[in-house]
Every structure is written in structure tokens, then in C-alpha cells.
Amino acid sequence: QKEVEQNSGPLSVPEGAIASLNCTYSDRGSQSFFWYRQYSGKSPELIMSIYSNGDKEDGRFTAQLNKASQYVSLLIRDSQPSDSATYLCAVKETSGSRLTFGEGTQLTVNP
Amino acid sequence: DAGITQSPRYKITETGRQVTLMCHQTWSHSYMFWYRQDLGHGLRLIYYSAAADITDKGEVPDGYVVSRSKTENFPLTLESATRSQTSVYFCASMGTVNYEQYFGPGTRLTVT
Numbered sequence: 001q002k003e004v005e006q007n008s009g010p011l012s013v014p015e016g017a018i019a020s021l022n023c024t025y026s027d028r029g030s031q032s033f034f035w036y037r038q039y040s041g042k043s044p045e046l047i048m049s050i051y052s053n054g055d056k057e058d059g060r061f062t063a064q065l066n067k068a069s070q071y072v073s074l075l076i077r078d079s080q081p082s083d084s085a086t087y088l089c090a091v092k093e094t095s096g097s098r099l100t101f102g103e104g105t106q107l108t109v110n111p
Numbered sequence: 112d113a114g115i116t117q118s119p120r121y122k123i124t125e126t127g128r129q130v131t132l133m134c135h136q137t138w139s140h141s142y143m144f145w146y147r148q149d150l151g152h153g154l155r156l157i158y159y160s161a162a163a164d165i166t167d168k169g170e171v172p173d174g175y176v177v178s179r180s181k182t183e184n185f186p187l188t189l190e191s192a193t194r195s196q197t198s199v200y201f202c203a204s205m206g207t208v209n210y211e212q213y214f215g216p217g218t219r220l221t222v223t
Contacts, residue, residue: 032210043214101154
């Protein structure tokens with residue numbers, strides 16, 4: 001059973017702070033990793049994908065991948081109340097097309 | 112409009128009824144997926160399809176049927192709805208370049 005574990009929430013940060021979301025996975029051969037944002041009552045929205053070790057930055061978002069440690073994280077800098085949502089980590093299986101999703105971490109950014 | 116759409120957005124049906132949820136994408140993505148999302152279970156894969164006429168079971172396929180006669184459509188049918196199938200259903204599609212999955216807006220299904 002391939003697993004994706006996310007840090008338990010909920011996570012609460014003040015506006016302007018850095019929010020750190022973490023995810024570990026069990027499939028050592030995985031090569032593709034994704035972060036989704038899901039607002040309450042809405043569908044998951046892809047915000048970051050990462051395939052190589054290291055950091056990938058997109059605006060206020062930075063995804064970090066360490067395949068040796070089987071760890072992927074998402075940093076949100078200068079957090080805004082509009083970032084309040086549930087963040088889902090997803091890992092693509094080694095061979096095939098399926099994603100395994102974590103349970104999600106609920107983030108609240110307080111004004 | 113380009114993207115992925117689902118219909119209906121909301122559906123209430125009775126136990127034992129057949130109901131079909133529709134999914135349509137305009138990206139010509141090869142892969143399409145059906146998930147259900149329930150509190151306490153996260154997103155669970157029901158069925159997926161790699162191309163027209165190619166479908167495969169996911170994690171929770173029992174009670175569901177899919178078909179894919181055209182690349183752009185991937186309907187999900189509940190042959191005899193049960194209360195345990197009350198959920199939010201998401202369709203997603205994925206290309207084969209970067210394996211990014213994009214989700215439709217979802218269908219909220221209530222089985223009474």
C-alpha cells in the first residue's frame with residue numbers, strides 16, 4: 001500500500017508569516033510530486049509540481065523535494081488570508097498514471 | 112470553453128436508482144479519472160482510463176461503472192445507488208507530458 005502522509009493540522013499562521021507544509025511518501029521510485037490547494041466546497045487546484053531534487057519557486061510558493069529522504073514540502077511566504085485552504089500533497093506512482101493523495105493539511109492565515 | 116466540466120453539479124437521488132455523472136474535457140488528455148471525496152477518507156480513486164475504450168479499477172470501484180467511447184468524455188454510472196455513495200465526485204484529466212492532473216468542479220451527490 002503506497003502511502004502519502006502529511007503533517008497533521010490544522011495549521012494556523014499570522015498574515016505575512018511563512019507557512020510550511022510537509023509530506024512524506026513511501027514509494028521510493030516516485031518521480032512526480034504535486035501540491036494542490038482546495039478551498040472549502042471547491043475542487044482541488046494544482047499549484048505546484050516538482051520532479052527533481054531541490055527547490056522550485058513560483059511566486060510566493062516554493063516546493064522542496066528530497067527523494068533520498070522521501071520528503072516533499074511546500075513553503076508559502078508572506079501568507080495571506082486568501083491562502084487559507086486545505087493543501088493536498090500528491091505523488092504519482094512509479095509506473096502508471098495514478099496519484100496517491102495525502103489527507104491534506106488545513107491552513108488558516110489569520111489577519 | 113477549454114477545460115474540464117462536470118454535470119450535474121448537484122444531484123439528489125433515491126436508493127436503488129441509477130444515476131450517471133458526466134465529465135467532459137477539451138484538452139484531448141489521454142487520461143481521465145474519477146474520485147470521490149468524503150470526510151475522513153480524503154480523495155479516493157474510483158476508476159480511471161488511459162484512452163478511449165481502456166478503463167481500469169481504482170481503489171473503490173464497487174457499485175460503479177464507467178465507459179469511455181470518446182476521448183473527451185468519461186461518464187460514471189451508479190447502477191443502483193446506495194446511501195454510502197453519498198459523496199462529492201471529482202473528475203480529473205491528465206496529459207502525458209508532465210502528468211499534471213486537473214480537476215473538474217465536482218458533483219455533490221446525495222442518495223436518500
